[in-house]
Amino acid sequence: MKLFFTNKVYHFLTVSRFLNTIGSSLYNIVFVIYAATVFHSKIMVGVANVTMVIPTLFTILVGIKADQTQFKKKWIVITGFTQTAIFTSLAFIISKHCLLAFSFICLFNILSDMLSDFSNGLRMPIIQKYVNKKDLIEAYSFTQFISYICNFSGQALGIWLLTISQHNFALVAIINALSFMLSALVILIIKDDADYDSLSSDNELSFKEQFSNLYHNVMLIFNETNSADFIHLLLAILCLNMLSGSLNAIYNIWLLSAKIGHLSYSQALLLIEFILVGGILIGSLTPHDYFSQKSIRQLLKISAVIFFLVGLSNLIHFPLIIGILLLAFASYLVGKVNPKINSQLLSNLPANTLAQTNSFLTFLFTLSLPVGTVLFSSLSSWNITSTWITFLALAVAVFKLSASTKTVAD
Structure with missing residues (x-):
């Protein structure tokens, strides 16, 4: 935990990851509750569960793309703002209780989770550059701690927000959009401090x-x-x-x-x-x-x-x-x-x-x-x-x- 307070770049990268991960965790549980309460269908809940697993199937391709991406900090910011736009759009769609709206919500959820994986992949080389080799175990131990905290607190926060707002799914989507926007803005703070060298892509390998x-x-x-x-x-x-x-x-x-x-x-x-x-x-x-x-x-x-x-x-x-x-x-x-x-x-x-x-x-x-x-x-x-x-x-x-x-x- 000491590294979090002493290494400025790692500190802001971790805060950014926290905001991004808690945003993803928050809406995953809300998505399932939406499917259950709006449609009252086990099939729809099953579709929601499958939707949350689909991004895993693309994780390797997303990782390859993250490695081939130049100007990693810039793309972390772009990714965060893209997720902000996705959930802002979702806030308007989610009030429509129909299958077409549900289909778009599924698609947006998949895209957002894939973008979160992409963003996390972009952070890795920056951590490698700015964290000493002897501190890497501490860095990833704390990152794992943050991930677990986000997964559980995000779900609890989502349920709490739904309870106090009387199942206002649009409000939760807006709050989710804000978390992704803050995640991107935090990276902008370290833009001048972390001048990461861009990497050339290698698209010729099969x-x-x-x-x-x-x-x-x-x-x-x-x-x-x-x-x-x-x-x-x-x-x-x-x-x-x-x-x-x-x-x-x-x-x-x-x-x-x-x-x-x-x-x-x-x-x-x-x-x-x-x-x-x-x-x-x-x-x-x-x-x-x-x-x-x-x-x-x-x-x-x-x-x-x-x-x-x-x-x-x-x-x-x-x-x-x-x-x-x-x-x-x-x-x-x-x-x-x-x-x-x-x-x-x-x-x-x-x-x-x-x-x-x-x-x-x-x-x-x-x-x-x-x-x-x-x-x-x-x-x-x-x-x-x-x-x-x-x-x-x-x-x-x-x-x-x-x-x-x-x-x-x-």
């Missing part, structure tokens, strides 16, 4: 060649020269994502029959959510502690052991509080992994490949989450014992895949 370059870039991030070891490491991270991402789904179903003390079902779910998010936030805010000094492989092994103990505790019916305490520690460790990966990305790659490589990793990690959710939701609905046995097996797989004859540099 998609196959670009994908091959992405693969080798990711190998560089993890300091891997052996392709087999690299694939094992990547699979370990994907499996760990599946484990951590599936916990909400498991507990949502398991707590229908299991009890945490005298807590009601909703209170128990809130406690689990608090533990999962709180652990990650604490992990993000402690970038210089003992575990932050560990390599990615070491963090994966320790996380695998803790997740194994979580599964074992629940399988043999220890008091739920034991599993929850272990879960808190596991979440804390998970909060260390992504900042470590991002810091190595900025340390090991040239500026003109940062956004596309980060987008490629984000795409892979994002896809692993629904796989874990579907798998463990299905198992939990069928048999909770089989669920925890599978959970244990996956934790063992993470541990084995993390092993290597080569020591990865911290």
Whole structure:
């Protein structure tokens, strides 16, 4: 957190990202509520949910475009003002309760989320240039902290605004537009301080060649020269994502029959959510502690052991509080992994490949989450014992895949 107050460029970039991310998070929940309350249709809510996932499919292409874009600060500002225009237009459209209006709202939501990804990709080379290499883990730990805060506070703010305005969706759209405009204006403050060198585009590579370059870039991030070891490491991270991402789904179903003390079902779910998010936030805010000094492989092994103990505790019916305490520690460790990966990305790659490589990793990690959710939701609905046995097996797989004859540099 010290870096946020001492590095002027990082400070304003983070404030800009905060305003942009909270704008995106705010309207995502409002969009779902709009579909549910205006049309009273599960199909429309389903369409809204799918709409919010669609930008993920384009994340790699958006990252490549961000890397090829010259004058990055200028385009961050243009992107912010474009999002402002989108949500100002949306404020006029959203009062029309018809399918055509809903279609435009879906389109605008997709465009805005893609522009947010584009803007975040543009920020990466600037952070690389103005943040010392030794401070990169701290920088991305705090960025991860800000992202989680935005996701939850943005949703809470959206619901609160709808409540006090009696579901005035147009008002929320205007407030959203203001958040994007402020995000762009903050970047203008550092325009003269951060004279970032523009990069030339390289449009001659085929998609196959670009994908091959992405693969080798990711190998560089993890300091891997052996392709087999690299694939094992990547699979370990994907499996760990599946484990951590599936916990909400498991507990949502398991707590229908299991009890945490005298807590009601909703209170128990809130406690689990608090533990999962709180652990990650604490992990993000402690970038210089003992575990932050560990390599990615070491963090994966320790996380695998803790997740194994979580599964074992629940399988043999220890008091739920034991599993929850272990879960808190596991979440804390998970909060260390992504900042470590991002810091190595900025340390090991040239500026003109940062956004596309980060987008490629984000795409892979994002896809692993629904796989874990579907798998463990299905198992939990069928048999909770089989669920925890599978959970244990996956934790063992993470541990084995993390092993290597080569020591990865911290």
